[in-house]
Amino acid sequence: MNKIYLVGFMGCGKSAVGRQLSYALRLPFYDMDKEIVKQQGMSIPEIFEKYGEEHFRNLETEFLKNFRDEACIISTGGGAAMRQENREIMRRTGLVFFLDAPFEDIYKRIKNDANRPIAQRSTKKELERLYYYRRKFYKRAAHIRVFTRNRNIRQIVNYIVFQVNRLKGE
Ligand code: S3P
Secondary structure, three states: OOEEEEEOOOOOOHHHHHHHHHHHHOOOEEEHHHHHHHHHOOOHHHHHHHHOHHHHHHHHHHHHHHOOOOOOEEEOOOOHHHOHHHHHHHHHHEEEEEEEOOHHHHHHHHOOOOOOHHHHHOOHHHHHHHHHHHHHHHHHHOOEEEEOOOOOHHHHHHHHHHHHHHHHOO
């Protein structure tokens, strides 16, 4: 096992959990969106605006294919687990955790975020539909599902650490 990937819908806590997990496991942490923004020298809304969503999706796949070969934690963008190719790369190169948060928690976190073009352009109903549509792909991508309802970040991190140690011993 090499990398640890966090997948799930926008606002499920992937980046916050990834940062804390990085301390707990003493592994470097990378936020895929931030890495793409750095590589491209453009914000995510700018990439969507200028080149379209499909281009951004290709950048995600390129990132997963080419990112450095080291043990690390990667929080993925909310759409990254939609492509079969991406799911295969993640499952092949690491352990994948799905942070499963209730829609209402997620909506509170993303509704006013100008840096998330999909949240910006969608109504609550549309986001809810997308949330339910995407769940099956997160489940398919993940080795382990983590329920986040009524759990704080520390509890979520402790649970992931427990699972990583358990699987390492296998
Ligand atoms: C997206 C989620 C975002 C970002 C982009 C598209 C999505 O990442 O990759 O705005 O399609 O769900 P977060 O999950 O970190 O918000």
